Amino acid sequence: MLDIQAIRADFPILNQQVNGKPLVYFDNAATSQKPKAVIDAIMKYYGEINSNIHRGVHYLSQKATDAYEASRQKIQKHLNAKHDYEIIFTSGTTHGINIVASGFAKFVKEGDEVMVSAMEHHSNIVPWQMLCERTGANLVVIPMNEQGELIMDEFDRLLSGKTRIVAVNHISNALGTVNPIQYIIKKAHEAGAAVLIDGAQAVPHMKPDMQELDCDFYTFSGHKACGPTGSGVLYGKEEWLNKLPPYQGGGEMIKEVTFAKTTYADLPHKFEAGTPGIASGIVLGTAIDYLDAVGFDNIIRYEQELLDYGTERLQEVEGLRIVGTATHKASVISFLVEGTHPYDIGAIVDKMGIAIRTGNHCTQPVMDFFGLPGTARASFAFYNTKEEIDILVEAVKKAQRMLV
Structure with missing residues (x-):
């Protein structure tokens, strides 16, 4: 089992506030954070x-x-x-x-x-x-x-x-x-x-x-x-x-x-x-x-937990659609919220200290296939927590109330 708090202590960048809120970094598919050893x-x-x-x-x-x-x-x-x-x-x-x-x-x-x-x-x-x-x-x-x-x-x-x-x-x-x-x-x-x-x-x-x-x-x-x-x-x-x-x-x-x-x-x-x-x-x-x-068996097991938990919690948001529902997935969730643009979702949750990605993710043919301008993307790493996912879900709900 991973000691998540000990692991998070290895990553200095996580111990900061963004816009007065603790940083929640969910843009790991774009780039990961660096441990102190690196x-x-x-x-x-x-x-x-x-x-x-x-x-x-x-x-x-x-x-x-x-x-x-x-x-x-x-x-x-x-x-x-x-x-x-x-x-x-x-x-x-x-x-x-x-x-x-x-x-x-x-x-x-x-x-x-x-x-x-x-x-x-x-x-x-x-x-x-x-x-x-x-x-x-x-x-x-x-x-x-x-x-x-x-x-x-x-x-x-x-x-x-x-x-x-x-x-x-x-x-x-x-x-x-x-x-x-x-x-x-x-x-x-x-x-x-x-x-x-x-x-x-x-x-x-x-x-x-x-x-x-x-x-x-x-x-x-x-x-x-x-x-x-x-x-x-x-x-x-x-x-x-x-x-x-x-x-x-x-x-x-x-x-x-x-x-x-x-x-x-x-x-x-x-x-x-x-x-x-x-x-x-x-x-x-x-x-x-x-x-x-850290151990890849540990990473695989824990990130699967984050993916399952994040998928379940985000689906509580009324009108939220997950794009990409393959049977075998890594810890990436692309989503849309009905009546909103993904950029607006990303900009509002950023004000709450949460880093997600918005846009076509350098996969324009994928977005064209789904007929979308882009998605919001939350991508998890082994140093993330379920509590951070809870923060994201509440932030998306707040953004939805502001936009719809």
Whole structure:
């Protein structure tokens, strides 16, 4: 069992007031808050070991390099990747997806197909559209139903020998749907297609196993998993990373440079051009350590309690509609209140110290499917409480009385 008050004490930002009210932070799907261990690790890096990595023989450079590579190994172990060089440090999920989408121009030709789902974040749509525009390939979309679940019969029908890659999210940031990615990966591989999983919303809430999933690529952002902004990871199977061309050229990613020809460095450096976000990479390892210490079994169990409780309590609000009612969900509730605009709900509850998200959540096709301008979204983390949900419910009721 989690000691929630002890956990909350680890997060300094939670101990403040907003508009004269205790902060209730329910925008975790956008970014998570940071424990003191992570904040301290950032200060320690810049105060004690700040130096460029891989290039210097002096003490600080060696110390920073060791810490950076130790973080890579922590993440390898956390994801159960076969090799540490299959872990590519990035600035976030968007960066990881773009590395793969750009490189796949080498393997996609006119008439081929790239498959995404109807519930993707813009960052897992736009790079693939750009790839299709460059190559003449066609973008194919797995449809979803009114519950916010992918229609798997349609996925089976759309999958073909023309499919070169399937790119889907593990968990929808807008709806909370947990997608059946193991089935998708298996069927895609049977059709000869590669698979990229957008794990931005999954890694904060569960511990994905690369050997069990057998996906070709998996990418996530550190800032959603208690880590610093500007940090992220692209996992790729060794054989795929060796086949993909570099995404950027510059220092660090080269083996030898002449004006006649350049040869590229071995993995993982081939995809890590220039001076990386050294502090972000090192401290991402600290964040992973923190989450592992809390325990993902504990996180999964407790966040399910919050989701169930929040779903039940919010449905007490007359005229409130939950958008996204999949059987398997993470701790995200998107909702509308009849007769109000989600922006107005968000602005009023903010005056009561409550942070929620409003808008299309960078999933405009999802909102178009439901015929909505956007939703209000409450997303819970393991440091939230049922008492905070009670505060949200009462605030929504008050906003409703003011607006309707």
